[in-house]
Amino acid sequence: MMFTAMKFRQLTTVVATTVLLLFSTAQAQVVTPATLTVDDNKIQAKLTLTSLIEVDLTVEFENSIGLNANTIDITAELLDPADLTITDRLPSALTSAVTGFPVLVSISPKTDAGFGFEGLATVELYTKAIHYTPTIPWRLFTSHDGGQFEDITTLTSSGSFRARGSTGQFSDFIILLDNRPSTAVINDKVASINTTVNGNRDKIAPLLEAAIDSGLNDIQSALAINDDDAALTAVDSLITLIDNASGSQIADVWRSSGDVVNVKGLLLTQLQTLRFSLRTL
Structure with missing residues (x-):
């Protein structure tokens, strides 16, 4: 019995270490879109981070100038939810990264490409990695130039989880669990x-x-x-x-x-x- 328990503990340690290594490797990886389409005033991109975590990004403009696939960089990366570079930018200790979807999406138009837009841009993230539950306050946040994350949510819905917001500028976008009082x-x-x-x-x-x-x-x-x-x-x-x-x-x-x-x-x-x-x- 002691031999079996020892083997079990060793196996558990190996599995935990393997999971940690896999997460660390994935976390360090920054991915670009597997597919990207630009049509008039609309961008659609699919980003695959792991076999279980993908995100579909849609950005729509009221009126854009100089928009094409070469004027804007889009990336996504897995985060360590306890990373100080993220937690220090949260608006409250009651907000946190979503365990099943710790993904940061960055939209960075190239400064010298002549891209611009008027009014609002609508941003939508869609993923099957988590599932919409009305009682869980998952919200879409944005942060500009490494500043504090700010809630920009205008819609959350099912299929499996969809969050939409709008912005007047670009930088980082993330789904956060927001347990702050209304x-x-x-x-x-x-x-x-x-x-x-x-x-x-x-x-x-x-x-x-x-x-x-x-x-x-x-x-x-x-x-x-x-x-x-x-x-x-x-x-x-x-x-x-x-x-x-x-x-x-x-x-x-x-x-x-x-x-x-x-x-x-x-x-x-x-x-x-x-x-x-x-x-x-």
Whole structure:
């Protein structure tokens, strides 16, 4: 019996070591798309990290300039969920990488390729590695230039798991488990909107700026008295206001050279994900 137990322990150690080595090898690997198609204002890519982990990426633009397969780099990599380069960028200790899908997708337009777009870009990740469960708060996050990850979710759905969001710029995208209280998520999103407005007032026409400030006041006043329906109505009104604004009223272009700020795209991204959070209360 002692001999059998010893053999079992040795076998367990070998298996554990093998799994660790396999994960370490996979983790270090950065993959490029197995397939990539660019059609008008749409990018579709399939990235295979292991036999069990694949991700389909779709990016759609309202209006792009210079978009082709040679102007943008797309990669994916497996992460160690405890890696400090990831955990230090999380918005809270209550957010973490998804065990069954610790994947970071990076979209990096080449700075000298002349690529750009107006307004919003919609980003969708789809994988069969995990399965949608309405009660599990998996969300789509993005991080720009190694900064803090920010929730941009506008939809999560089945088949097997699909997450969609929007962005006014590019960098890293990841699915995270977000166990923060809903009120904390909503307050963070409102604070992000205020930060974007305050940091870009010189890129917004005065009349539109005043209307945005008024809309934000309506949102915050409704949240202060826990009137979620009124807050949602105010968010919808502000989305319509900014969506209908022209480039002469608000900066609305992103360029791969990084020399301009797509304020319209950033604000619509933040407002749309705030709407998602309010609708899922």
